[in-house]
Amino acid sequence: MACPFSVVVAIDFGTTSSGYAFSFTQDSEAIHMMKRWEGGDPGVANQKSPTCLLLTPDLRFHSFGFAARDFYHDLDPEEARHWLYFDKFKMKIHSTSDLTMETELEAVNGRKVTAIEVFAHALRFFREHALKEVKDQSSSVLEGEEIRWVITVPAVWRQPAKQFMREAAYLAGLVSSDCPEQLLIALEPEAASIYCRKLRLHQVIDLSMQPITNENLTGTGLAGDRYIVADCGGGTVDLTVHQIEQPQGTLKELYKASGGPYGAVGVDLAFEAMLCQIFGEDFIQSFKAKRPAAWVDLTIAFEARKRTAAPGRANALNISLPFSFIDYYKRHRGQSVEAALRKSNMNIVKWSSQGMLRLTQEAMNELFQPTIVNIVKHIDLPEPLPLPGAVGGAGAAAAERREIRATMQFGDTEIKVTAVDIMSNRSVRASIDFLSN
Numbered sequence: 001m002a003c004p005f006s007v008v009v010a011i012d013f014g015t016t017s018s019g020y021a022f023s024f025t026q027d028s029e030a031i032h033m034m035k036r037w038e039g040g041d042p043g044v045a046n047q048k049s050p051t052c053l054l055l056t057p058d059l060r061f062h063s064f065g066f067a068a069r070d071f072y073h074d075l076d077p078e079e080a081r082h083w084l085y086f087d088k089f090k091m092k093i094h095s096t097s098d099l100t101m102e103t104e105l106e107a108v109n110g111r112k113v114t115a116i117e118v119f120a121h122a123l124r125f126f127r128e129h130a131l132k133e134v135k136d137q138s139s140s141v142l143e144g145e146e147i148r149w150v151i152t153v154p155a156v157w158r159q160p161a162k163q164f165m166r167e168a169a170y171l172a173g174l175v176s177s178d179c180p181e182q183l184l185i186a187l188e189p190e191a192a193s194i195y196c197r198k199l200r201l202h203q204v205i206d207l208s209m210q211p212i213t214n215e216n217l218t219g220t221g222l223a224g225d226r227y228i229v230a231d232c233g234g235g236t237v238d239l240t241v242h243q244i245e246q247p248q249g250t251l252k253e254l255y256k257a258s259g260g261p262y263g264a265v266g267v268d269l270a271f272e273a274m275l276c277q278i279f280g281e282d283f284i285q286s287f288k289a290k291r292p293a294a295w296v297d298l299t300i301a302f303e304a305r306k307r308t309a310a311p312g313r314a315n316a317l318n319i320s321l322p323f324s325f326i327d328y329y330k331r332h333r334g335q336s337v338e339a340a341l342r343k344s345n346m347n348i349v350k351w352s353s354q355g356m357l358r359l360t361q362e363a364m365n366e367l368f369q370p371t372i373v374n375i376v377k378h379i380d381l382p383e384p385l386p387l388p389g390a391v392g393g394a395g396a397a398a399a400e401r402r403e404i405r406a407t408m409q410f411g412d413t414e415i416k417v418t419a420v421d422i423m424s425n426r427s428v429r430a431s432i433d434f435l436s437n
Helices: 067-076 091-095 114-139 160-171 188-198 215-220 265-279 280-291 290-307 323-333 335-345 361-379 392-399
Strands: 007-012 016-025 052-053 059-062 084-087 104-106 112-114 149-155 183-187 226-232 236-244 251-260 317-320 349-353 355-360 404-410 414-421 428-434
Touching: 007 114, 052 067, 052 114, 059 067, 059 114, 059 149, 067 290, 084 290, 084 355, 091 114, 091 160, 112 114, 114 160, 149 160, 160 183, 183 290, 183 349, 188 236, 188 251, 226 361, 236 335, 236 361, 251 361, 265 280, 265 290, 265 335, 265 361, 280 290, 280 323, 280 404, 290 317, 290 323, 323 335, 335 349, 355 361
Parallel strands: 007 149, 149 183
Antiparallel strands: 007 016, 052 059, 052 084, 104 112, 226 236, 236 251, 317 355, 349 355, 404 414, 414 428
C-alpha cells in the first residue's frame, strides 16, 4: 500500500536542547538534519538549539532557542524582570503527578503560564521552521496532510504525559485532532535503537580487535546480536535492549523500554545545591528572583565548563561569576564572595582574583557522582545478558559489570567514540556518521 505521506518530520524535543530532522518518503534513507539556527555559540556547529522559550511581558511569543537566550541576556536587568523566560521545562511534565491541561510552569521571573501553552509555543516554532526548510528542499507544493509528524518522548513518561504532548501538538497546529494518525509519539530509546539497527557494522564493531573486510564493511548487525542503547539526555536516561532476529533482521524487545530522571540536569542541580551551601539558599533564591538574566548567564557559564569536564583532568575548572552576582552578594550579605568561600570551609572550591569560582577535580566529581551512580544502577539488568557466541563461564564473565571510560568527539556530522576498559586497558573505537547511508 502506498504511503499517504510525502515527508516525515521528526522533532527531538529535549530537556536541554532540541532539534528536528526530516526525510521524503520517496527517498527515506536521505535524512535532512536541521542546522540553520539563529544565533549560537561561536565555533560550534549547532544541529540543535537550547530548549529555551521567551515570552513578552504581555505573554506573546517572542523567540525560541539561541535567539531567546541571547535576547534575554541582552535585556536591561530591570526590563528583564518583566519578560518570561523558560528553560529546561520539559521534565516538569514527568515530575507532575497530577498533570492536567491546567498545569502551570513558572518562568525565571516567577510568573506562571499554563504548561500546554508553553509547549505549544515551542512546537509551533518547530512547525514553522521545519515547513520552511521542507519547502526549500521540495520541488512540489506540499499540503499539510502530506506531512507526518513524529515527536519523541522519554521511555519513563507515563501515558498522561504522552497525551499532554499530543494535545500540545494539536494546539500548535502540527496536525488536527480529527487526524490523530498524522502524529506519531515515539519513545526516544526505541528510535535510537532502530537507528543503531541501520548502522553499518564497521561503525559499531571493535575496530581494535577485528580485521576489517569487505564483508563486514558493507553488512549491518548480525542475526542474534543483542545490544543495549542507553540514551543519556539532559533530563532522562532511557534504555532499550533488543535482539536482531532471523531471517528478516527485525528487532525483538528483550526488556521493556525503561528510564529514569538521571540526565545531565542532575549535575546542574548539584551545582546549584553547592552554591546554596556556600552562599546560603535564601541568597540564591533571592538572586534568581531579582536578577533572573544574570542567573541564566551563570547557568550558561557552568554548562560550557561542564562539557569540558573529564575524569582524567587534573586542573581546576573556572566558572565566571556575573558581576551582578558579586555585587548583589556584597549588598545582601555585607561581605565579599571570597569571604563567603572561606567561611564555608569548602576546600574543593577556590576563588580566583579574576572573579571566578575554581572547581577542583574533587568538586566536579562530587557534582557528577550522584547522577552517574543512578545511571549505573539503572543499567544493572535483572539478569545477565551474555554476549552473542559466548557460552558457559565466558558468557557469564562477559556480562559482568565493569568500568568503561568513554570519550566522544563531536564533528559537524560525525561522532567519534573511544572507550577504554579500566580493568584490562583494552580500547574500542567507533564512529557514527549521520550522513552515511
